[in-house]
Amino acid sequence: MPDGLAALRALGVELPRNVGFPFSGIRFLSGEKAVDACFPHGKGIGIRRTLLHQVLLHEASRLGVEMYWGARVAALEGGRITMDGRPVESKWLIAADGQNSAIRKWAGLDRGKTRRRRFGFRRHFQLEPWSEFVEISWSDRAQMYVTPVASDRICVALITGEQSLRFDDGLRLFPAVESHLQNAIPITHEQGALSPSRQLESVYSGNLALIGEASGSVDAITGDGLSLAFQQAVALAAAMRGENLSAYQSEHRRIAQLPRFMAEIMLAMDGRPRFRNRVFSALTANPALFERMLAVHTGAIPPLSFGARSAASLGWHLLTA
Numbered sequence: 001m002p003d004g005l006a007a008l009r010a011l012g013v014e015l016p017r018n019v020g021f022p023f024s025g026i027r028f029l030s031g032e033k034a035v036d037a038c039f040p041h042g043k044g045i046g047i048r049r050t051l052l053h054q055v056l057l058h059e060a061s062r063l064g065v066e067m068y069w070g071a072r073v074a075a076l077e078g079g080r081i082t083m084d085g086r087p088v089e090s091k092w093l094i095a096a097d098g099q100n101s102a103i104r105k106w107a108g109l110d111r112g113k114t115r116r117r118r119f120g121f122r123r124h125f126q127l128e129p130w131s132e133f134v135e136i137s138w139s140d141r142a143q144m145y146v147t148p149v150a151s152d153r154i155c156v157a158l159i160t161g162e163q164s165l166r167f168d169d170g171l172r173l174f175p176a177v178e179s180h181l182q183n184a185i186p187i188t189h190e191q192g193a194l195s196p197s198r199q200l201e202s203v204y205s206g207n208l209a210l211i212g213e214a215s216g217s218v219d220a221i222t223g224d225g226l227s228l229a230f231q232q233a234v235a236l237a238a239a240m241r242g243e244n245l246s247a248y249q250s251e252h253r254r255i256a257q258l259p260r261f262m263a264e265i266m267l268a269m270d271g272r273p274r275f276r277n278r279v280f281s282a283l284t285a286n287p288a289l290f291e292r293m294l295a296v297h298t299g300a301i302p303p304l305s306f307g308a309r310s311a312a313s314l315g316w317h318l319l320t321a
């Protein structure tokens with residue numbers, strides 16, 4: 001998302017022009033209804049995570065970071081960290097070990113709220129992107145989103161609250177996407193992960209800070225996972241420079257507020273077909289509302305600037321749709 005790219009730039013990382021695929025905004029689809037909006041500033045970039053990692057690794061190596069590939073980090077009694085069994089001394093310890101962070105558990109930072117757990121699956125296909133938007137299609141049981149990641153490939157992700165639904169069965173809920181994929185060549189296998197909405201009470205303790213999904217997460221429908229991680233990295237670097245991790249705690253909370261709010265708004269439509277229909281009718285009748293919502297989502301305008309008029313207009317459309 002554009003705000004994630006801005007954070008990446010603030011970290012000194014510029015994505016080379018030839019990686020990924022720029023997209024202009026977001027399109028929502030539900031049955032016959034569609035509404036879309038462009039980002040108010042700049043573009044987003046769809047990129048395979050493997051490629052993004054190469055860019056990040058290149059930049060980190062250039063700055064002198066040493067990597068220990070395949071090393072396993074574990075915690076010992078008494079708060080000591082080991083890497084492949086060897087003790088590690090450090091001024092700071094940053095845990096970026098994902099949603100099941102062992103370091104978080106060891107540090108006693110697991111306390112918090114998990115609002116919901118959904119399931120996400122993705123596959124990549126060799127196919128020229130057909131849209132300048134990331135397209136999010138809605139059905140009664142799941143959402144499917146299509147992200148262009150190169151001039152000849154797309155990523156298709158299914159997100160659902162149903163534990164037993166898998167990619168191929170999920171695809172049948174979205175005939176329009178299915179028809180686009182009819183002659184497309186799958187280039188990756190289905191891979192899935194839990195997509196929890198989790199908020200922790202605290203993201204630091206002593207000289208230890210959590211970052212990325214180790215520090216909590218928002219539902220994958222927001223497309224904000226990595227944007228959050230990059231914004232957190234900017235905030236954490238500033239807090240480390242100031243030798244004050246409590247400043248990271250407050251920035252972390254501030255950064256997560258908006259994506260969490262937007263996720264709640266979007267997921268109010270999940271599993272509620274009549275409400276979803278009303279929202280789609282309201283947004284298609286007044287596409288400027290969707291434009292403003294997207295501007296809020298990407299941080300281009302503060303939520304309060306959504307304005308009483310827009311809120312009243314949305315409310316009126318919801319009532320009359």
Ligand SMILES: Cc1cc2nc3c(=O)[nH]c(=O)nc-3n(C[C@H](O)[C@H](O)[C@H](O)COP(=O)(O)OP(=O)(O)OC[C@H]3O[C@@H](n4cnc5c(N)ncnc54)[C@H](O)[C@@H]3O)c2cc1C
Pocket residue numbers: 071072073074096097098099102119120121122147157158192193194195211212213214220223224225226227229
């Ligand atoms: C289906 C799906 C689609 C998504 N789509 C998007 C999207 O379009 N855009 C977006 O921004 N986000 C998306 N997300 C969310 C995104 O994937 C996450 O936000 C992101 O992966 C979190 O990154 P992370 O580095 O914090 O954690 P992870 O990616 O989980 O990385 C954690 C790493 O730590 C390593 N590790 C764990 N324990 C140890 C240990 N003890 N020792 C050493 N290493 C360890 C793991 O091997 C792993 O490499 C999606 C998620 C899902 C499930």
